[in-house]
Amino acid sequence: MIRFDQVSKRYEGGHEALSQLSFEVAAGEMAFVTGHSGAGKSTLLKLIALIERPSHGQIVVDGQALAKVGRGGIPKLRRRLGMVFQDHRLLMDRTVFANVELPLLIGGIAPAERSRRVRAALEKVGLLSYERQLPDSLSTGEQQRVGIARAIVARPAVLIADEPTGNLDPQLAVEIMGLFAEFQDIGTTVLVASHDLPLIKRMHKRVVVLDHGRLVADIPGEEVL
Numbered sequence: 001m002i003r004f005d006q007v008s009k010r011y012e013g014g015h016e017a018l019s020q021l022s023f024e025v026a027a028g029e030m031a032f033v034t035g036h037s038g039a040g041k042s043t044l045l046k047l048i049a050l051i052e053r054p055s056h057g058q059i060v061v062d063g064q065a066l067a068k069v070g071r072g073g074i075p076k077l078r079r080r081l082g083m084v085f086q087d088h089r090l091l092m093d094r095t096v097f098a099n100v101e102l103p104l105l106i107g108g109i110a111p112a113e114r115s116r117r118v119r120a121a122l123e124k125v126g127l128l129s130y131e132r133q134l135p136d137s138l139s140t141g142e143q144q145r146v147g148i149a150r151a152i153v154a155r156p157a158v159l160i161a162d163e164p165t166g167n168l169d170p171q172l173a174v175e176i177m178g179l180f181a182e183f184q185d186i187g188t189t190v191l192v193a194s195h196d197l198p199l200i201k202r203m204h205k206r207v208v209v210l211d212h213g214r215l216v217a218d219i220p221g222e223e224v225l
């Protein structure tokens with residue numbers, strides 16, 4: 001579902017952010033990517049989303065070799081991917097409903113079906129009653145849940161998240177991680193970058209550890225204590 005084969009990334013003028021990284025996340029699996037600040041977690045997710053391109057190596061996402069996706073193919077690839085960011089990136093002048101609807105508008109889904117799916121996604125994250133509100137009137141945790149609803153509304157095969165609980169207190173962080181696990185339960189492949197080790201340990205999911213751009217450990221969920 002997600003496969004990295006000897007992937008390296010060197011930013012222009014920079015040192016190597018990822019070095020010969022190889023790993024695979026199976027369809028329907030949930031895994032964490034962790035490591036110190038600067039270890040390469042964000043870079044790894046950006047390569048999956050084609051926000052950045054690797055300097056070397058092969059990446060396959062949902063059966064698609066990314067090297068074969070040109071500029072014009074990026075929107076189509078992104079429709080198969082849900083993305084969640086730490087700073088949620090909501091449109092603050094649009095309602096919660098409109099924010100979640102956005103991927104479906106881009107996907108050309110008919111209005112009645114859009115409404116049905118937006119409400120299903122909002123219900124999933126427990127925010128159905130907030131659909132007419134502006135994001136400003138919501139708490140940080142609620143805003144993050146809107147971001148998650150937006151990421152999953154188009155039913156992507158793969159969900160990636162970059163420090164999705166970075167701004168949240170521990171209790172809310174646990175709830176958000178629980179939501180990701182629920183999406184795994186319905187068949188979504190989930191990859192979450194986080195440096196919050198206590199939280200990761202509670203989840204008992206696979207943990208891929210990066211150190212200076214190299215994979216230094218890959219711990220199966222049942223061995224995460």
Ligand code: ADP
Pocket residue numbers: 011012014016017035036037038039040041042043044
């Ligand atoms: P993490 O998410 O684990 O903190 P990043 O992937 O953001 O790590 O960064 C990995 C390395 O790549 C760091 O040394 C960082 O400074 C560098 N880096 C990240 N983005 C860029 C960029 N756009 N240009 C140059 N260097 C970058």
Ligand code: ADP
Pocket residue numbers: 116117118120121124152153154155156157186187188
């Ligand atoms: P729907 O009414 O669209 O069938 P469900 O009640 O089955 O929705 O699911 C609620 C929400 O969970 C959906 O809107 C969708 O965002 C998400 N979802 C459900 N199934 C999947 C899936 N297989 N992959 C990704 N997301 C899904």
